[in-house]
Amino acid sequence: MMNMKGHTAMVPCRTCRIIGCLCPTNSHYYYPITAPDGWDGNPHLRQARPAGIHYDVTSLPYRDNVSHGEHIELIKSATNATAVMQSFGINGDCILRNLSSLKFPWSFPFGMAHLICLNVVPRLVEHAIGEFQTVSNVGQPYAVPKAVWKHLCAQLEASTATVPASYGRHFRDISQHKGYMVAEDWLNFTLFAALPMFATIYTSKETRPCLDLWALLVEVVEDGIQYSIKRDSITLMEEKIQKFVSEYERFVSTLLILFT
Structure with missing residues (x-):
């Protein structure tokens, strides 16, 4: 609706x-807060940032209604x-910029169903079980053996018979039916199944940070689906999201060497 480039x-x-940062192996852009070691400086736009190639997760360069309008005018007047x-x-x-009641981008909030349930959570699961093609998890402590994952997913699907219908959609076998899962499936998995399942996998001191990250994400989702949210709670959610991004990027070392 905003006429943005998008993901x-x-x-x-x-x-x-x-x-x-442009990944030279597959020509896709990735968006790490800390540029990986060995990054070749492509695109040069990030290389030329006055603040440097790394970002502060607590102080990102946010857009506002005024700057958005200025950028539109620069585009209109540009030779290229x-x-x-x-x-x-x-x-x-x-x-829609003709409507004075709308403020870009704040009048266009993200939808949790798409941002979290259909993007973040499935990608995290794929990364853990080795199905995220561009980032291998081989040899990493967070890697989940396929046999273990299939066994847990089968147990999850079987548990549906003992779960009250008030909890929402029945649990699917993610290892078999991941492609058929909709936002509500992933939401239920995040709220009710993610922590119990990963708690049986990440049991060592080395893998404890993985479980802590899932716990942090579950807390954010639980807070975000409340019918009413206090301003203090929003601030706390922001802090949790910032911590999740920073800790995930720090812990998952494969992401940091993706471009080398």
């Missing part, structure tokens, strides 16, 4: 201007509009 773009986010669009992550103007 997979060099500048994908509609609320901030984080610039990705395509390059400017790419650098701002904007495809062009949006007719």
